[in-house]
Amino acid sequence: MTYDPNYETVIGLEVHAQMVTRSKIFCGCSTTFGAEPNQQVCPVCAAFPGVLPVLNRELVSMAIKTGLAIQGSIRTRSEFARKNYFYPDLPAGYQISQFELPIIEHGQLHIVTDDGVRKRIGITRVHMEVDAGKSVHEGIQGASWIDLNRTGTPLLEIVSEPDLRSAREAGEYLKKLRSILRYLQVCDGNMEEGSFRCDANVSVRKLGQTAFGTRTELKNLNSIRNVMRAIEYEAERQIDSLESGGRIVQETRLWDANLNTSRPMRGKEEAHDYRYFPEPDLPPLVIARERIDTIARQLPELPDAKAERYRNDLGLSEYDAGVLTSSREMAMFFEETVNRGAQPKAAANWISVELLGRLNRGGMEIEQSKVTPERLGRLLALMQNNEISGKMAKQIFDIMFESGGDPDAIVQEHGFKQVSDTTAIAAIVEQVLADNPLQVQQYREGKTKVMGFLVGQIMKATQGKANPASVNAILQEKLTG
């Protein structure tokens, strides 16, 4: 299969983001991940006879936050609905969701395309719904285990417009959306644990064509990389099919990450008539304007606004601003480093080059770094104050990265103190000049290249601790003076 430049790919994404509320959406059960099976279950989330749902207020606040962050319109009156289908890990036989009147509509976010252009991606709607439990088929013959711990965990379903045009754009959209949710601290964004899940609707059409092609829905995409691979595969499959005279069947396909291919779900697995109707156990959700305004005032600074501030106020490059705002943790790390006395540009450079380079090599996240922002800030401050050289700083940074520790203590222990005392340096310079009359002679005859040799001798005599700037200045003065 090959990529055909005469076609364009049209992609819309449906994201299910698990909200990090302390309790489930309609009962008091804990939402902690990884408990023993069926230990976080009560009559309400197990849908025993006669029980009733009570909406988690914390979830509504999280949905409002999300709506504001994606500049969506928030309905002051939204409605829950039942989506009916039978499945053993769906205890009530229906999922409580929102259908005709979702809490948020008409949102958007921005990504940077392959050409470096900023592009708006529309978000059709965001609604609240419950997660189902898990069916486990391993370790039992002729039966399945049901684990209801996850049943009733709150989700936001976030549906994009079909505005994405490549697998890469889809990846950028997911990264941006996940970053926004993490900034808001409403979702941990962990795709492997399933707290951030994505289905993709993919179609292709000839360039210039305005009507959409027939789309397929891709499921079982458990990483951003898989989303991108599955979209690429699907676009090529559809183009190949059309080019060889075939037509696209509207269907749901399951991605197989091991085989790098997808297969259609069996008709039985997807043939549902969900029989939506308004949930009679919950009155319409009415949200006061003041509540939205209060939440809006408390909204944290979001990645795009932060990146702009880094560029305009702190003078960072577009690239550095992008890297440092890509996650809330990274931005907090950077800002704390600056707060501890580091110059913003130096901090940005050290974080994006030294720290991230090492973290990436070790496959680590910034939260796992032994170099804390306090320590990095102090290290850079030492360098800025000429107490250590840049070379020393890198050596100290290596020690901090490997073993942790405070830069001042490392300086003490390893004797990294830079000599900036001009009288002391002047004495050493005098000594070196006296020891090397030939080179002094050569310099004065115009062979200025020997300057380097002399600096080297001085640094050697001070075991590298002399402040290079001071050495240069004093040496210059002595040679020409």
Next chain:
Amino acid sequence: MDPTQLSLVQAHAWLSSRQISARELTAAFLERIDRLNPRINAYITVDREGAMAAAQQADDRFRNGTATPLTGIPIGVKDLFCTENLTTTCGSKMLARFRPPYESTVTRRLKEAGAVILGKTNMDEFAMGSSNETSFFGPVRNPWDTERIPGGSSGGSAAALAARMAMATIGSDTGGSIRQPAALTGLTGLKPTYGRISRFGMIAFASSLDQAGPMTWTAEDAAIILQVLAGHDPKDSTSIQAEVPDYVNTLVNRLDGLRIGIPEEYFPDSLDGETRHAIDEAQQVLRDLGASMVSVSLPHTRYAIPTYYIIAPAEASSNLARYDGIRFGYRCENPEDLKDLYTRTRSEGFGAEVKRRIMLGTYVLSSGYYDAYYRKAQKVRRLIARDFQDVYTDVDLLLTPTTPGTAFPLGEKKDDPVAMYLSDIFTINVNLAGLPGLSLPCGQDHQGLPIGMQLIAPVLKEERLLAAAHAYQSATPWHQRKPEL
């Protein structure tokens, strides 16, 4: 005097003055249940030990001065209110051995007030029925004539009380299930405003219509029980957050200035002549008490049955999806696979009427039919509610027959669902509009069977219903008639 013949108010006086202990009172009712229940089949479960333990505690409360008007009062509860560790069947094979690990708000409030729960009363399966013939535990018989039905779906609650196997009972009403059996057994039955009493722990039939309420001998007894049950419950988001008025101290003996509307649509030509006559006489009594009668019209009345039989089954089809044989309740033997487990569990666990309504509800919600049925029914429902709002600008209450006729023989309408559905024709719109309605006895037919009339009030005006019923009962003997057993 036989203590089982006392009203709730009288029994409280006896208990307060130590004329009888709660244990003696409870024992007298348990003895009567042992004697009469085999003929009437009003109870599915009798909780002798629980009742005697509660009676013991009630006696303690009378001694230490913490008794309430309900303390020590023996009560029967419809078997759809979940009672912790006490079997709750909902009249179905599906839940025949279901012991809830939680308590409904209704029974919790009764217990907290010190009431003695004698047991769980028979009912139509999942409250779907008007004759109590759909129960998995067999039909309930009307104490006035054991060859006749007691009405439904709260038929067990009605028959238990009519036969004096409880001092009061609790029912639930989705389309008339408290008022219709109350009428057919000569009782006072109150369906409060939708949301006045919490639905938590009350097994759902149709969530937007279901409402619990008391069945009693007198309006005064109903007021005492409503006082305990009414009020917002944080566990039920649809329960109303309004203050609970004093229902007992607002009871009156005169109705001067009260305007009662007589809606013409509730008196069709097909109405039983003796019922019509009894209501004419009741109007005269009410006039004598100071009320005035006003002719009114509720033009959308005739859409009651079709609207109800779309909305109620739609909600039921979804509410009953949880009975899948996986977590609780009946499960078929040796299922081959998941589909077989679902199909056989539900085919074997549900009775015919429940299955009929699940299919009806599934159909009207299906893709392509939703707009034609469910959405349209919701629109008509709003029109029905508006009819009532409009007439309440001119009148304070409405008076109608409760049922088109008196209790019919067992089996007569069992195989004719439409005829059966029509027996709720006068009660259904009250549920669709969410209003409070009360049925009380107002006469008897030539066979001595009770005739009931219905009073309907605006939203949250239960005290108006109870006051009018109390005044009427102060002037008439109908509520004191008892069946010969």
